[in-house]
Amino acid sequence: EAGVTQFPSHSVIEKGQTVTLRCDPISGHDNLYWYRRVMGKEIKFLLHFVKESKQDESGMPNNRFLAERTGGTYSTLKVQPAELEDSGVYFCASSRQSNTEAFFGQGTRLTVV
Amino acid sequence: GENVEQHPSTLSVQEGDSAVIKCTYSDSASNYFPWYKQELGKRPQLIIDIRSNVGEKKDQRIAVTLNKTAKHFSLHITETQPEDSAVYFCAASRENTGFQKLVFGTGTRLLVSP
Numbered sequence: 092e093a094g095v096t097q098f099p100s101h102s103v104i105e106k107g108q109t110v111t112l113r114c115d116p117i118s119g120h121d122n123l124y125w126y127r128r129v130m131g132k133e134i135k136f137l138l139h140f141v142k143e144s145k146q147d148e149s150g151m152p153n154n155r156f157l158a159e160r161t162g163g164t165y166s167t168l169k170v171q172p173a174e175l176e177d178s179g180v181y182f183c184a185s186s187r188q189s190n191t192e193a194f195f196g197q198g199t200r201l202t203v204v
Numbered sequence: 205g206e207n208v209e210q211h212p213s214t215l216s217v218q219e220g221d222s223a224v225i226k227c228t229y230s231d232s233a234s235n236y237f238p239w240y241k242q243e244l245g246k247r248p249q250l251i252i253d254i255r256s257n258v259g260e261k262k263d264q265r266i267a268v269t270l271n272k273t274a275k276h277f278s279l280h281i282t283e284t285q286p287e288d289s290a291v292y293f294c295a296a297s298r299e300n301t302g303f304q305k306l307v308f309g310t311g312t313r314l315l316v317s318p
Contacts, residue, residue: 094247124304133208134248134293134308147305182248190303195240197247 093117095185095196103202109171112199116165116185122146123166124186124193125158129179140166141189173203206231208296210309218317223284225312227294228276234296236303237270237277242311243290251292252279255299284316 096115104110116123125137137156138148142163151158155174160166170177180200184193207230217223229237238253254261254268254277261268265284270277281288291313295306 122304126306126308131310133310134295134306136305136307139302139305147302150305184304186304190299192250192253193304195247195249197245 095183095194097181097183097196097199099199100197101200101202103204104173106175106203107172109169110173110201112168112170112181112183112201114166114168114183114185114196116183117187117194120185120187120194121163122186122189122193123160124184125166125168126182126184127179128182128198129176134182137168139189146189170201173201175203177201178203206234206296206307208294208307208309210294210312212312213310214313214315216315216317217284219284219286221284221316223281223288223314223316225279225292225294225314226276227278227296227309228274229296229307230275231296231298231307232272232275233298234307236297236299237268238295238306239268239279240293240295240308241290242293248293281314284314286316286318289314289316 098113123140128134136150139146140160180198182198183196186193235256240248242248267280294309
């Protein structure tokens with residue numbers, strides 16, 4: 092079974108630019124989560140999709156971040172415009188049920204310069 | 205909201221020694237406590253978890269203990285091996301309202317020297 096896949100693995104952009112991160116969950120996993128780890132701090136929850144619906148987006152830092160999961164398959168996380176403090180590693184995870192183990196992707200390292 | 209503190213931030217041990225990582229949490233309603241291991245350049249992987257209805261869980265060389273009264277939980281690794289070297293994260297969540305809305309600790313970098 093293929094794992095959670097994230098693209099790109101690394102991204103370096105200038106402040107003010109737009110970046111879109113993509114996550115392909117494990118096939119059949121209705122639940123998809125985004126997390127991020129900023130500057131070596133703790134990993135923080137951003138949001139949770141159940142299929143194409145946002146179940147919980149309480150962790151989204153501000154309106155510069157937009158997450159979508161059209162069709163309930165892959166998800167994108169867009170940052171527009173990017174700020175320096177957005178630098179960090181963005182993780183995606185997926186689970187079959189909302190109360191079962193979530194499997195993480197390898198993350199996208201975003202650097203805003 | 206929930207806050208999870210993790211100590212130590214780094215831990216160096218000799219191969220064969222035991223390693224203990226400790227976490228405390230603030231939300232008494234939290235009832236699910238997983239531990240993740242992230243090797244360099246790889247994805248975080250769940251290695252063990254515990255729910256608040258038990259006080260201890262063991263899986264080969266890894267064990268987790270939970271003290272609900274004191275609101276702390278610990279990861280114990282016995283007979284450490286170089287391949288145990290990684291960053292370990294503890295986390296907490298409420299199973300009924302956000303199982304994977306995990307609040308993580310800041311991580312412990314474990315280095316096991318041969």
